[in-house]
Amino acid sequence: MNIHEYQAKALLRSYGAPVSDGRVVLRAEEAKTAAGEMDGPLWVVKAQIHAGGRGKGKFKEAGAGEEGGVRLAKSVEEAADEAKKMLGRTLVTKQTGPAGKQVNRVYIEDGAGISKEFYLALLVDRGSSRVSFVASTEGGMDIEEVAESTPEKILSFSVDPATGYQAFHGRRIAFMLGLEGAQIKQCVGLMGTLYKMFLEKDMEMLEINPLILSDKGDLKCLDAKMGFDSNAVYRHRDISELRDVTEEDPKELEASKYDLNYIALDGEIGCMVNGAGLAMATMDIIKLYGAEPANFLDVGGGATKEKVTEAFKIITSDPQVKGILVNIFGGIMRCDVIAEGVVAAVKEVGLKVPLVVRLEGTKVEEGKAIINNSDVDVIAADDLKDGAEKIVKAVKG
Ligand code: ADP
Ligand code: MG
Numbered sequence: 379m380n381i382h383e384y385q386a387k388a389l390l391r392s393y394g395a396p397v398s399d400g401r402v403v404l405r406a407e408e409a410k411t412a413a414g415e416m417d418g419p420l421w422v423v424k425a426q427i428h429a430g431g432r433g434k435g436k437f438k439e440a441g442a443g444e445e446g447g448v449r450l451a452k453s454v455e456e457a458a459d460e461a462k463k464m465l466g467r468t469l470v471t472k473q474t475g476p477a478g479k480q481v482n483r484v485y486i487e488d489g490a491g492i493s494k495e496f497y498l499a500l501l502v503d504r505g506s507s508r509v510s511f512v513a514s515t516e517g518g519m520d521i522e523e524v525a526e527s528t529p530e531k532i533l534s535f536s537v538d539p540a541t542g543y544q545a546f547h548g549r550r551i552a553f554m555l556g557l558e559g560a561q562i563k564q565c566v567g568l569m570g571t572l573y574k575m576f577l578e579k580d581m582e583m584l585e586i587n588p589l590i591l592s593d594k595g596d597l598k599c600l601d602a603k604m605g606f607d608s609n610a611v612y613r614h615r616d617i618s619e620l621r622d623v624t625e626e627d628p629k630e631l632e633a634s635k636y637d638l639n640y641i642a643l644d645g646e647i648g649c650m651v652n653g654a655g656l657a658m659a660t661m662d663i664i665k666l667y668g669a670e671p672a673n674f675l676d677v678g679g680g681a682t683k684e685k686v687t688e689a690f691k692i693i694t695s696d697p698q699v700k701g702i703l704v705n706i707f708g709g710i711m712r713c714d715v716i717a718e719g720v721v722a723a724v725k726e727v728g729l730k731v732p733l734v735v736r737l738e739g740t741k742v743e744e745g746k747a748i749i750n751n752s753d754v755d756v757i758a759a760d761d762l763k764d765g766a767e768k769i770v771k772a773v774k775g
Contacts, residue, residue: 420489491593645670686719713745
């Protein structure tokens with residue numbers, strides 16, 4: 379689960395990490411008052427969407443002004459004006475995809491004098507099963523680009539959970555960033571705070587890009603991106619309250635209500651599969667035959683007819699879907715339950731695209747009979763290869 383920058387900064391503030399003063403604004407009329415509560419002389423107006431790269435982003439609509447989703451203002455009026463231009467408009471960044479994201483909130487922040495921008499992140503390193511720090515002198519930039527062109531400018535190490543965070547971890551980062559004097563002590567303290575926060579709140583990712591050295595020589599978190607482990611959010615009421623469902627894919631949101639493992643993708647072939655491994659293999663083989671999957675969907679082992687019906691509805695609600703492949707290997711899951719769900723869903727929402735069904739395993743004959751005795755227009759497939767070939771052919775001709 380991800381949260382907005384302004385929410386992440388409130389959390390940082392509550393742990394004593396240095397952030398700028400700021401106000402979130404939902405309606406243009408509130409912008410002037412909000413900006414007026416800060417002294418200036420510089421204000422920064424920042425679009426709040428769950429995606430990075432806002433500074434270099436572009437708005438889709440006319441009237442949003444020229445620059446991206448992070449703008450400087452030299453007066454309260456100017457700040458209010460920029461906020462007004464951004465609210466309600468669609469910002470496209472490297473991370474939003476071409477559709478972009480609607481800006482429903484802006485954050486008006488005290489402008490900081492910047493002498494240096496660094497990159498800092500904490501994340502769960504699956505390789506070592508530990509929390510890792512990633513730091514770089516190249517802040518404010520695409521870290522992927524830095525990793526590619528100048529990997530020597532990135533420092534990365536993990537923290538042994540048995541000892542936890544130690545001052546030497548912070549010093550390692552401080553020296554790498556070229557900090558001096560009191561800044562080193564500040565860095566050691568800040569890294570400790572971030573590590574503590576990361577563990578206490580069950581985060582998956584915490585990215586401060588940029589972490590800055592201000593013109594007064596202090597460290598400050600100027601941007602903040604936080605992701606939390608969805609499986610642990612239930613034990614953090616304060617975090618779960620920060621969820622902004624308008625930032626989530628409506629299809630994924632619907633799927634989560636029915637406990638379906640669904641991820642929306644960009645392709646044209648909708649997939650309904652049981653088991654994550656088989657779902658991955660199905661996506662791979664669709665690609666192998668020259669098409670792209672529209673989603674990952676694992677209906678799970680104990681799916682009911684209702685769950686299958688909902689899954690089918692979610693797939694067909696995607697206008698990008700030009701064909702559907704149902705690929706079920708019935709182990710715990712029974713093929714007749716899947717067949718009943720598919721038939722029920724087709725009756726309810728209709729079928730406007732080709733449907734290939736491959737059933738195998740428990741109660742396969744019963745499942746096939748249910749589909750054959752219905753008037754649903756199905757292309758039957760014998761195995762995974764056959765299914766993929768048939769759906770790609772049906773869609774691409
Ligand atoms: P994004 O990463 O989405 O582009 P950032 O919050 O990192 O958004 O902002 C982009 C750039 O804007 C930063 O690298 C920094 O140079 C500048 N910036 C952001 N917030 C402030 C601020 N409060 N004061 C001064 N400059 C800022
Ligand atoms: Mg940033």
